[in-house]
Each structure stands twice: as C-alpha cells, then as structure tokens.
Amino acid sequence: MSRIATRTCPLCEALCGLELTLEGDKVTKVRGDRNDPFSKGFICPKGASFGKLDNDPHRLAAPLVDGAEATWEEAFQEVGRSLRRVIDTYGKDAVGVYYGNPSAHSVAGSLYGTAVIKGIGTRNVFSASTSDQMPKHVAAGYVFGDPLAIPVPDLDRTGYLLMLGANPLESNGSLCSAPNFPGRLKAIRARGGRITVIDPRRTRTAELADEHVPIRPGGDAWFLFSLVDTLLGDGLAEPRHEVANLDRLRHLAAEFTAEATEPLTGIPAATTRRIARELAAAETAAVYGRIGTCTQEFGTLASWLIDVLNILTGNLDRPGGVMFPKAAHSFGRRSRPYRTGRWHSRVRGLPEANGELPVAALAEEIETEGEGQIKALITIGGNPVLSAPGGDRIGRALENLEFMVSVDPYLNETTAHANVVLPPPPHTRSPHYDVALLSFAVQNYARYSPPVVDRGDRPAESEIIARIAGEILGVTPEQLDETVIQSTLKKAGREDLRAELGPPNAETRLDMMVRLGPYGVTLDDLVGGRLIGPLEPRLAEVLVLDRIDICPDLFAADVDRMRASRTSDGFVLIGRRHLRSNNSWMHQIDGLTGGTNTCTLRLHPDDAADLGIAAGSLVTVASRTGSLEVEAEPNDEIMRGVVSLPHGWGHARPGTRLGIPAGRAGVSANTLTDESTIDVLSGNAVFNGVPVTVTPVG
Numbered sequence: 001m002s003r004i005a006t007r008t009c010p011l012c013e014a015l016c017g018l019e020l021t022l023e024g025d026k027v028t029k030v031r032g033d034r035n036d037p038f039s040k041g042f043i044c045p046k047g048a049s050f051g052k053l054d055n056d057p058h059r060l061a062a063p064l065v066d067g068a069e070a071t072w073e074e075a076f077q078e079v080g081r082s083l084r085r086v087i088d089t090y091g092k093d094a095v096g097v098y099y100g101n102p103s104a105h106s107v108a109g110s111l112y113g114t115a116v117i118k119g120i121g122t123r124n125v126f127s128a129s130t131s132d133q134m135p136k137h138v139a140a141g142y143v144f145g146d147p148l149a150i151p152v153p154d155l156d157r158t159g160y161l162l163m164l165g166a167n168p169l170e171s172n173g174s175l176c177s178a179p180n181f182p183g184r185l186k187a188i189r190a191r192g193g194r195i196t197v198i199d200p201r202r203t204r205t206a207e208l209a210d211e212h213v214p215i216r217p218g219g220d221a222w223f224l225f226s227l228v229d230t231l232l233g234d235g236l237a238e239p240r241h242e243v244a245n246l247d248r249l250r251h252l253a254a255e256f257t258a259e260a261t262e263p264l265t266g267i268p269a270a271t272t273r274r275i276a277r278e279l280a281a282a283e284t285a286a287v288y289g290r291i292g293t294c295t296q297e298f299g300t301l302a303s304w305l306i307d308v309l310n311i312l313t314g315n316l317d318r319p320g321g322v323m324f325p326k327a328a329h330s331f332g333r334r335s336r337p338y339r340t341g342r343w344h345s346r347v348r349g350l351p352e353a354n355g356e357l358p359v360a361a362l363a364e365e366i367e368t369e370g371e372g373q374i375k376a377l378i379t380i381g382g383n384p385v386l387s388a389p390g391g392d393r394i395g396r397a398l399e400n401l402e403f404m405v406s407v408d409p410y411l412n413e414t415t416a417h418a419n420v421v422l423p424p425p426p427h428t429r430s431p432h433y434d435v436a437l438l439s440f441a442v443q444n445y446a447r448y449s450p451p452v453v454d455r456g457d458r459p460a461e462s463e464i465i466a467r468i469a470g471e472i473l474g475v476t477p478e479q480l481d482e483t484v485i486q487s488t489l490k491k492a493g494r495e496d497l498r499a500e501l502g503p504p505n506a507e508t509r510l511d512m513m514v515r516l517g518p519y520g521v522t523l524d525d526l527v528g529g530r531l532i533g534p535l536e537p538r539l540a541e542v543l544v545l546d547r548i549d550i551c552p553d554l555f556a557a558d559v560d561r562m563r564a565s566r567t568s569d570g571f572v573l574i575g576r577r578h579l580r581s582n583n584s585w586m587h588q589i590d591g592l593t594g595g596t597n598t599c600t601l602r603l604h605p606d607d608a609a610d611l612g613i614a615a616g617s618l619v620t621v622a623s624r625t626g627s628l629e630v631e632a633e634p635n636d637e638i639m640r641g642v643v644s645l646p647h648g649w650g651h652a653r654p655g656t657r658l659g660i661p662a663g664r665a666g667v668s669a670n671t672l673t674d675e676s677t678i679d680v681l682s683g684n685a686v687f688n689g690v691p692v693t694v695t696p697v698g
C-alpha cells in the first residue's frame with residue numbers, strides 16, 4: 001500500500017514543499033506539493049531526487065568507531081571519554097567545533113549547536129558561515145545593530161532589481177528564500193520592471209535579465225562606492241530614515257568616482273553612472289548581493305555598500321525595496337548592539353564574528369603547538385576538506401588530531417578522518433522546520449514538517465548532538481531540553497505556558513518558540529505550510545541602534561585596505577554552482593550527475609586560443625597553495641582573464657564510502673583557494689579573484 005506525505009525540501013534555501021509517495025519506509029516518487037501556499041508545486045531536480053537521497057545505500061546506518069560499526073551506547077561513551085580526556089589534559093579550547101551548511105537547515109543544528117559550544121566552553125568554533133555569508137552579518141550588525149537583520153529584496157513587488165554575485169537560476173537563491181526564484185524574476189520583467197546582473201560570467205540569471213554587466217572579480221566594493229558617489233554627487237540620495245555618519249560616507253565615496261574605479265572593475269564609467277541614476281529613478285528598487293560579493297577580499301565593504309544603496313535610495317523597509325521578514329518563531333530580541341573582535345584567534349590574531357573564528361584559520365589552529373592548540377574536533381554536517389579555503393591543508397591537519405567525531409550521514413573526505421562517526425537518520429525520519437531560513441523568506445511564511453517515517457531505535461539528530469553536549473555537561477538530552485524550555489519561558493515571562501507544552505524534546509522546543517512568536521500559532525498549525533502574507537515595514541522592531549549607522553567606524557577604516565590593494569594582472573579564479581549540485585555532498589545521486597554539472601575549467605575561448613588550449617584538453621591550474629589538472633571548457637560566457645571551477649568536487653580520496661566512480665571524482669577548487677587571504681572584517685574566505693596560472697598539460 002502506498003501513501004502520500006508532504007514536507008519542506010531541506011536541500012537548499014528555497015523552502016519548496018514536496019509531495020512524497022511512500023511504499024512502506026521507502027520514498028518511491030517525489031513531486032512538488034501543489035498545496036504548499038508558498039511554493040505552489042515548484043521543485044528543482046534536487047528536490048526531485050529527494051527519494052534517491054533518502055534511500056541512498058551509501059548512507060551510514062550505524063555509528064562507526066575506528067572504522068567498525070558499533071552500538072550507539074558504545075559510540076557515545078567513546079565520544080564522552082575522549083573529549084573529557086582532551087579537555088582534562090589540554091583545556092576547553094583544545095576542542096574545536098565545525099558546523100557545516102546542512103546544520104543551518106536542520107532543527108538539530110539550529111537548536112542544539114550552542115549546547116555543544118557552551119557545554120565544552122571552547123572559543124575554537126568554526127562554521128561554513130565564514131565560507132559564505134559572514135560579511136552580511138557583520139554589515140547588518142554594524143549598520144542596524146543586529147547581525148541577523150539582513151534585509152531581503154521584496155522580489156514580488158520590486159520594479160528594479162540590481163543583482164550582484166548571485167545566480168539564483170542555478171542556486172535557487174540565498175539569504176532570500178523564494179521558491180521558484182526564476183519564475184519570480186520573470187514576473188518582475190513581465191510587470192514592466194528591470195533586472196540588472198553584475199557578474200564576471202554571463203550566467204543563466206544574467207541571460208534572463210535585461211542587462212548583464214561583467215565585473216572584474218573582487219571589484220564590487222569599488223563599483224558600489226562609485227554608485228554611492230554618483231547618487232550623492234548628483235543629489236539623488238533620498239534616505240527615508242534618520243542616519244548617522246552620512247557626511248563621512250560622502251567624503252569616503254568621493255574618492256571612488258566612476259571614472260576612478262573603471263580600471264579596477266572593468267565597468268565603463270558611463271555604465272556605472274547610468275545604473276546609479278536608474279536605481280534612483282525607479283519607483284521601487286532593490287539591490288541584492290550574494291555569495292559572489294561575500295567571498296571576496298572586501299566582502300564586508302561590498303555587503304555594507306549594498307545596504308547603503310538601499311538606504312540612500314529610500315528603498316529600505318518599504319514594499320518593493322528591501323525588507324525584514326518576520327518569522328513565526330521567536331528567538332527573543334537582541335538588546336545590545338553587535339560587535340566583532342570580542343576575542344581573537346590564537347595563531348593569526350583574527351577577530352571573532354558571531355562567536356566564531358574564520359574557518360580559514362582552522363588548519364593553523366590544529367597544526368600550531370602551544371596552549372589552546374586544537375587537539376580534538378567535532379564536525380556537524382560539514383565537509384571542510386572540500387569546502388573550506390585551502391581545504392587540502394585541513395585534510396592533512398586532521399591527521400594530527402588526538403580525537404575527532406563527526407555527526408554526518410556519510411563517510412566522506414572529512415569524516416573519513418574521524419574516530420567516531422554518528423549518522424543522523426534520513427530526512428523522512430526527522431522533523432523539519434527552517435529556524436534560520438524563515439527569517440529570510442520573501443513572504444512571511446512558515447511550515448513545520450513532522451517525520452513521515454518512524455525512525456525506530458535510531459536517535460534523532462537532535463538527540464545525537466544533545467548527547468555529545470550531555471557527555472561533557474553530565475546531563476541527559478531531556479534535562480538539557482527542560483532547562484532550555486524553563487529558562488526561555490522565564491525570560492519571556494510565560495512560565496504559565498509550560499503546562500500546555502509536551503515532553504522535553506526538539507518538537508516541544510519548536511512549539512514553544514512558535515507559541516512565543518508574533519502570530520499566536522502552535523507548531524501543529526504550521527503543518528502543511530502557512531502563508532502569513534507579504535512583508536511589512538518593521539525597521540523600528542529590528543533596529544538595535546538609536547539610528548541607522550550608514551558609515552560605521554570599522555568600515556571606514558577598512559577602506560585603507562582597499563586603497564592599498566593591488567589587482568593582479570594574471571588569471572583569477574572564480575567558482576560556479578550548477579542546478580544539479582549541492583556543495584560537496586550529492587555527487588553520488590543518480591539523476592544529478594552529468595549534463596552540465598561537471599567539474600571543468602571554463603575560460604574565454606580567446607584566452608584558450610592564446611594559451612594553446614583546446615576544448616576538452618587537460619590544463620594545469622596552479623595557485624600559491626596548490627595545483628591540479630582539469631579539463632578545459634572554453635566558453636564565451638566568461639570574461640577574459642577569469643577562469644571558473646565549481647567547488648565540492650575532488651572525491652578520489654582514501655577512506656571514503658560514497659560510491660562515486662573514480663572517473664567522476666573531479667578535482668577540488670579549494671586545492672587552489674588560499675586561506676591566508678581573507679575579508680579581514682568578517683574573517684570570510686576569499687573564493688573569488690584567486691590569482692592562478694593556467695598552462696596546457698604536456
């Protein structure tokens with residue numbers, strides 16, 4: 001007998017509803033959930049492969065201890081013993097923690113991560129955020145006072161979208177949760193609006209837009225400063241909110257006229273000035289920058305200047321501009337303004353941001369002897385060996401650890417180094433609620449997905465993570481949950497609510513957060529999805545400062561670093577996402593491989609001709625950190641002087657159990673990226689604009 005179940009797709013940020021057909025425990029068919037009020041049946045090829053992923057025979061079914069299957073009790077005891085030994089011998093900071101991208105999507109990662117960090121009391125905390133969006137947090141933190149106050153473009157109402165470093169036709173969007181992003185973009189044009197894309201590559205998104213403007217990788221801060229200067233110089237700035245430090249901004253921007261930045265960005269001054277005027281003239285406009293503008297040397301300045309443009313054009317916090325979504329759950333309100341650098345990394349002295357140190361510093365913190373050296377590592381849903389800058393070095397460093405435990409369904413390039421691997425159950429057996437992403441959705445929306453298959457006696461991922469914390473704290477998962485519930489209710493002055501809530505577990509905690517949220521709903525009300533409505537202005541609720549700081553001290557000071565930076569004359573590397581990819585971890589799933597989703601080096605045909613490189617031939621790409629051989633794919637979509645390699649490949653490494661044939665393993669872009677170059681303010685990795693040399697093999 002088959003049955004139908006629905007849930008949110010957990011595989012990217014778009015929040016699509018899935019309709020699953022199940023025969024017993026097995027997903028046999030997947031399609032879009034037409035009853036989901038937000039996604040209305042839209043899915044992509046990854047969502048369609050949800051069943052294959054859930055049933056994937058390469059998933060671990062039981063814990064591994066030193067490579068052999070063990071019982072859960074044996075595995076937890078080994079974890080507790082080893083972590084306590086390391087802490088007793090070397091201190092708390094000797095245990096490092098790394099959270100990967102899926103832990104930002106899972107209930108377990110979102111709600112239980114802090115328990116591990118606090119339980120251990122370590123400052124050596126790292127995550128994929130410093131390979132991704134940390135500049136956005138730092139910008140929001142200083143401009144609005146809250147690192148989570150990242151405004152999203154009001155896609156469904158905007159009349160002009162200026163998009164930098166984002167390719168939602170492949171990625172389906174990021175820090176802007178919008179199921180059917182492509183359809184929403186087409187709708188902008190259909191209603192007479194305009195889309196401009198700034199990208200070194202003519203991506204599918206650029207092809208859909210009205211205009212594509214190629215930019216030299218890493219040039220965004222210069223370009224954005226020129227837009228600001230044009231707006232201010234032409235008297236076009238009309239902020240609708242009171243702002244601090246506008247004069248300082250004006251003074252700084254004056255140095256970056258469109259003519260002055262043209263040689264650095266490759267964008268003609270006339271184009272820059274025209275775009276600034278279009279932005280100002282548009283009835284509503286939104287400037288949206290994503291990972292291409294973050295994973296570069298001036299990622300925080302670029303992210304800040306994007307906020308600045310939205311503020312100056314009066315588009316902040318108004319329909320059709322950029323707005324602050326209001327999630328259905330409450331996390332409590334932040335009272336003190338944000339700052340970074342409350343502590344620093346031991347080896348390079350890099351500032352903390354959001355309680356984390358840059359993942360670019362992970363390898364050196366493991367390798368470098370002395371007090372505070374990382375001797376044990378916990379990874380939760382991450383693959384830094386392939387995903388982090390200078391990943392090969394991280395792989396070597398992991399060999400020096402005295403102990404490593406990974407919470408991960410796969411034995412991959414990172415977890416193969418772990419002494420203990422604790423596999424969470426497949427998605428169908430896990431509850432799902434997007435604690436992080438629902439605060440970045442283009443409409444106010446919420447959905448709770450209960451598990452649709454019984455997980456038997458396997459612990460839930462939340463229990464696995466709670467057990468790790470509990471081994472150090474000497475508490476059970478139930479005790480931990482009850483403590484959180486009691487203290488949250490107390491802070492909210494709602495101790496009365498405890499009687500209405502269930503037993504202490506992850507679902508009850510979610511239910512509590514939703515009941516404390518702004519819409520007066522329960523978790524049950526959110527099954528199947530609830531569309532609350534379009535975004536509404538709410539800056540006053542969000543702002544933690546007396547007024548917006550349009551030119552924070554810290555950012556003004558970083559402009560010195562911009563002035564001192566030099567452009568490289570040679571080739572520079574950028575990344576590339578494919579619709580059928582998901583960072584480093586779905587390359588074994590049938591139906592997602594092949595087609596355009598291949599690990600090749602794209603470069604301009606004229607560059608290929610100059611270098612004597614034929615299509616399909618092997619080339620050597622080398623950087624300061626490493627070199628690799630990869631097939632060349634000349635393609636005129638890419639700017640001259642720029643080469644592009646997707647990340648997350650490079651699977652032919654010992655000890656893994658992924659079922660990827662050697663011929664399809666690809667090479668890792670992060671063999672070439674350089675952990676010594678970062679966006680200093682946020683600690684973020686630099687994946688775009690990496691200097692490389694390209695030579696034919698043989």
Ligand SMILES: Nc1nc2c(c(=O)[nH]1)N[C@H]1C(S)=C(S)[C@@H](COP(=O)(O)OP(=O)(O)OC[C@H]3O[C@@H](n4cnc5c(=O)[nH]c(N)nc54)[C@H](O)[C@@H]3O)O[C@H]1N2
Pocket residue numbers: 099100101102103106128131132291295380381382383384386387388407408409410412424461575576582583584585646647648669670673687
């Ligand atoms: N060169 C270059 N490098 C990049 C990027 C780039 O554009 N260019 N992009 C960066 C970005 S944006 C990101 S977010 C990072 C990602 O960096 P990471 O998060 O470190 O890497 P992923 O490849 O996402 O690895 C996800 C891991 O989680 C596991 N996993 C999957 N589902 C679950 C689950 O439900 N629970 C648990 N516990 N584990 C699970 C997978 O098996 C895999 O091991 O990569 C970054 N790296």
Ligand SMILES: Nc1nc2c(c(=O)[nH]1)N[C@H]1C(S)=C(S)[C@@H](COP(=O)(O)OP(=O)(O)OC[C@H]3O[C@@H](n4cnc5c(=O)[nH]c(N)nc54)[C@H](O)[C@@H]3O)O[C@H]1N2
Pocket residue numbers: 012013101132164165166167168170171172173174198199200201203215216217218219220290291292293296574575576577578579580581582583688689
């Ligand atoms: N199919 C698929 N979807 C995904 C993922 C995946 O791996 N595959 N990963 C998910 C994750 S973790 C994230 S964070 C999001 C990311 O979502 P997006 O930010 O949309 O990611 P990308 O597709 O990498 O788009 C980045 C764009 O920036 C361009 N770029 C590179 N350098 C520069 C530069 O210096 N300046 C400018 N202006 N542009 C530049 C690149 O050419 C590319 O087109 O995608 C998510 N969705």
Ligand code: SF4
Pocket residue numbers: 009010011012013014015016042043044045046047048172179
């Ligand atoms: S777009 Fe994202 S959320 Fe939607 S089906 Fe694809 S992977 Fe899942």
Ligand SMILES: [Mo]
Pocket residue numbers: 101132
């Ligand atoms: Mo990401």
